[in-house]
Amino acid sequence: MKENKEELLEMLEKMLEIREFESSVQQYFAEGQIPGFVHLYLGEEAIAVGACSALKEDDYITSTHRGHGHLLAKGGDVKKMMAEIFGKVTGYNRGKGGSMHIADVSLGILGANGIVGAGLPIAAGSGISSQINGTDAVTVCFFGDGASNRGTFHETLNMASVWNLPIVFVCENNMYGISMPQYQSDGRKGQNIKDVADRAVGYGISGITIDGNDVLAVNEAVNEAVKKARSNGGPSLIECKTYRWRGHFEGDPTNYRDDEELEEWKKKDPIKKFSSFLLDEEIITEKEFKQIKDKIKEKVEEATKFAQESAEPSPDDVTNNVYFEEVE
Amino acid sequence: MKNLTYAEALREAMAEEMEKDSSVFIMGEDVGVFGGCFGVTGDLVQRFGEDRVRDTPITETAIVGGAVGAAMTGSRPIAELMFASFMGVAMDEVFNQAAKMCYMTGGQAKVPMVLRTPVGGGIGAAAQHSVCNESWVVGIPGLKVVLPSTPADAKGLLKSAIRDDNPVIFFEHKVLYETKGEVPEEDYTIPLGKADIKREGDDATIIATGMFVRKALEAADQLAKEGIELEVIDPRSLVPLDKETILASVDKTGRAIIATEETKRGSFASEVAAVISEEGLYSLEAPILRVCSEDTPVPFSTVLEQAYLPSTEDIITAVKSSL
Numbered sequence: 001m002k003e004n005k006e007e008l009l010e011m012l013e014k015m016l017e018i019r020e021f022e023s024s025v026q027q028y029f030a031e032g033q034i035p036g037f038v039h040l041y042l043g044e045e046a047i048a049v050g051a052c053s054a055l056k057e058d059d060y061i062t063s064t065h066r067g068h069g070h071l072l073a074k075g076g077d078v079k080k081m082m083a084e085i086f087g088k089v090t091g092y093n094r095g096k097g098g099s100m101h102i103a104d105v106s107l108g109i110l111g112a113n114g115i116v117g118a119g120l121p122i123a124a125g126s127g128i129s130s131q132i133n134g135t136d137a138v139t140v141c142f143f144g145d146g147a148s149n150r151g152t153f154h155e156t157l158n159m160a161s162v163w164n165l166p167i168v169f170v171c172e173n174n175m176y177g178i179s180m181p182q183y184q185s186d187g188r189k190g191q192n193i194k195d196v197a198d199r200a201v202g203y204g205i206s207g208i209t210i211d212g213n214d215v216l217a218v219n220e221a222v223n224e225a226v227k228k229a230r231s232n233g234g235p236s237l238i239e240c241k242t243y244r245w246r247g248h249f250e251g252d253p254t255n256y257r258d259d260e261e262l263e264e265w266k267k268k269d270p271i272k273k274f275s276s277f278l279l280d281e282e283i284i285t286e287k288e289f290k291q292i293k294d295k296i297k298e299k300v301e302e303a304t305k306f307a308q309e310s311a312e313p314s315p316d317d318v319t320n321n322v323y324f325e326e327v328e
Numbered sequence: 329m330k331n332l333t334y335a336e337a338l339r340e341a342m343a344e345e346m347e348k349d350s351s352v353f354i355m356g357e358d359v360g361v362f363g364g365c366f367g368v369t370g371d372l373v374q375r376f377g378e379d380r381v382r383d384t385p386i387t388e389t390a391i392v393g394g395a396v397g398a399a400m401t402g403s404r405p406i407a408e409l410m411f412a413s414f415m416g417v418a419m420d421e422v423f424n425q426a427a428k429m430c431y432m433t434g435g436q437a438k439v440p441m442v443l444r445t446p447v448g449g450g451i452g453a454a455a456q457h458s459v460c461n462e463s464w465v466v467g468i469p470g471l472k473v474v475l476p477s478t479p480a481d482a483k484g485l486l487k488s489a490i491r492d493d494n495p496v497i498f499f500e501h502k503v504l505y506e507t508k509g510e511v512p513e514e515d516y517t518i519p520l521g522k523a524d525i526k527r528e529g530d531d532a533t534i535i536a537t538g539m540f541v542r543k544a545l546e547a548a549d550q551l552a553k554e555g556i557e558l559e560v561i562d563p564r565s566l567v568p569l570d571k572e573t574i575l576a577s578v579d580k581t582g583r584a585i586i587a588t589e590e591t592k593r594g595s596f597a598s599e600v601a602a603v604i605s606e607e608g609l610y611s612l613e614a615p616i617l618r619v620c621s622e623d624t625p626v627p628f629s630t631v632l633e634q635a636y637l638p639s640t641e642d643i644i645t646a647v648k649s650s651l
Binding site: 060062091092093094095096097101103104105106110111113114115118120121122123124125126127128129130131132133137151152155156158159162163320321322323324325326327 | 385401
C-alpha cells in the first residue's frame with residue numbers, strides 16, 4: 001500500500017484527471033465535436049489508478065473499449081489522448097484509431113481494443129515476451145465482466161497458468177455487459193456465479209474479489225499480485241466490483257437499470273471515498289484539494305483546446321501505416 | 329546445393345533464424361516433443377528448449393492472439409496452427425488484431441509475427457482439415473500472405489517472413505511436405521513480393537500457386553510434346569503480389585490461366601484475374617480462365633476428392649481452349 005503523501009496525492013490527481021477528462025469527453029461528444037462511439041470510465045477511476053500505481057514504466061497494460069482511464073493512469077499524455085478522440089492528426093494514432101484504439105506502445109500501453117475480450121490473448125503475448133526476452137516486466141490485463149464469458153478469457157487464463165506468465169488479470173465487474181446483468185438471482189444474467197473471481201480456481205490460479213471503488217484496496221491487491229508475478233510466482237485474477245455511472249456508450253438509454261441503483265453507487269463515489277480519507281486523516285487540507293482540482297481542470301481544458309485547434313489528418317495519409325515502417 | 333524435403337527446408341529456416349535472433353520463438357499445438365503434426369518442427373525442441381519451442385494447449389485463439397501480443401513487445405513469434413481450417417477459431421486475432429494493429433495505432437505498433445499453417449486437400453482429410461483459405465486473408469489490409477511450392481522457396485521465404493516487421497500468413501501445402509528439391513547450401517532469403525518464373529514459354533501463361541505449380545509444370549511437360557510452350561509463374565507471395573512479372577508474361581503470351589486449389593468463387597485466383605483484366609486486358613487474345621476446385625466443401629471419399637480437385641488434365645484442357 002502507498003503510504004507517503006506524495007504517492008497518495010499522485011493517485012488522487014490521476015483519479016481527478018480521469019474524472020475531468022471523461023466529463024469533458026461526455027460534454028464534447030454531446031455537442032457533436034467528437035465522432036464515433038465513446039465509452040466512459042466515470043465511476044470506475046479507482047481501479048485503473050490503483051492498478052497502474054503498482055506498475056513501472058516498462059510494465060505493460062492491455063485495455064478495453066472503455067480504456068481512457070487505463071491509459072491516463074499508465075501515464076498517457078492528456079493532449080495526445082484528447083486529440084485522438086477528436087480524430088486529429090496530433091493524436092496518439094494520428095487520427096486513425098479514435099477512442100477505442102488509443103495506444104502508447106512506448107509506455108507499454110498495448111492499446112484499447114474495440115473487441116470485447118481481445119486484450120486477454122494479447123496480454124498472454126506480452127507475458128510470453130517477458131519470459132523470452134528475460135525481462136521482469138509484468139502485464140496488467142484489464143477486462144470487464146462481459147469479457148469473462150468469452151473464450152479468450154478461458155484460453156488466456158489457462159495458458160497463463162500453464163506457463164506461469166507474469167500477468168495480473170484485473171476484472172472490472174461493473175455489473176453489466178451493455179444491458180446484460182453479470183449476475184442476479186432472478187432473471188437475465190450473463191453468468192450463474194456472483195463473483196467472476198470464482199473462475200480462477202478452474203485455472204489453478206489465485207482469485208480474489210475486492211471493492212473496486214476503493215483505490216487503496218485495489219492498489220494493495222494489485223501490488224501484491226505484481227510482486228508475485230515479478231518474482232516468477234505466476235498470474236492472479238483480481239475482480240474489482242464497481243459500477244459505470246454512464247451507459248455502456250454515450251447515448252445508451254440505460255433502460256435496463258434503475259435510477260436508484262445508480263444513485264446508490266454514486267454514494268460510493270471512489271474519488272469522494274479517497275478524498276474523504278485523505279482529508280479525515282489530515283493528509284491533505286481542503287485548500288490543497290481545491291488546488292489540485294483546479295490544476296487538473298486547467299490541464300484538461302488545455303488538452304481540449306489543443307485537440308480542438310489541431311489539424312485534421314491529410315486525406316493523403318489514408319494509405320500510410322498499413323505496414324510498419326521504422327521511423328528515423 | 330543439398331537435397332531437402334519441403335518440411336526439412338522449413339525447419340532449417342526456423343533453426344537458422346532462431347540461432348541468429350534470440351527473440352524468435354515457436355508456439356503451437358504439438359510442436360515440441362511430438363515434432364509437429366506434419367513433422368515440421370521435428371527436433372527443434374531438443375535444440376532450442378521448451379521455452380522457445382512452446383507446446384500449447386488446444387487453444388488457437390490464444391496462440392494467434394498471444395503471438396500478436398508477443399510481437400508487439402519485442403519478440404518474433406512463429407505461431408503454428410495445425411491445419412489452416414482451424415484459422416476460423418482464431419479469426420478475430422488474425423483479422424481484427426494482427427492485421428490492424430499497426431494501422432489503428434497510427435504506425436506505432438510493430439507486429440513481426442509469422443502464422444504458419446498447412447492448407448490443401450489430397451490426403452482424405454475431409455471438409456474441416458483440407459481448406460485452401462487464401463481468400464480469407466488476401467483481402468485483409470495489413471497482412472502479408474505467402475504460399476511456397478518448392479523446398480528452396482519455402483526456406484528462403486520463411487526466413488524473410490520471420491525477419492519481416494509485419495504479420496505474415498505463411499501457408500504450406502501438406503502434400504508438398506515430403507516432396508524433395510535442391511536447396512542452396514549458403515545463407516539466403518527470398519524477398520516477399522517477388523514471383524518466380526518456374527518455366528519459360530511463349531504460348532500461354534499459367535499463374536499457379538502451391539501444389540498447383542507442380543500440376544502446371546506437369547501440364548507444361550505434356551503440352552511441350554505437342555509443341556505448346558507454357559510459361560509457369562509462381563507468385564510465391566500472394567500479398568504483396570508481383571504484378572509486374574505476371575503482366576509482362578501475359579503481354580508476351582497473350583493468354584492467362586490461373587490455377588489454384590481454392591474453391592473458385594471469391595478466390596485469390598479471382599483477384600489475379602481482376603488484376604490482369606484491369607491492367608493487362610489489351611495484351612489478351614483469349615479470355616482469362618481460372619482452374620480451381622469445385623465450389624463445395626472438400627469431400628472425404630478419394631473418388632469425390634479427386635472430382636473436387638482440378639487435375640493436370642483440367643489445366644491442359646483450359647490451356648487448349650484458350651489457344
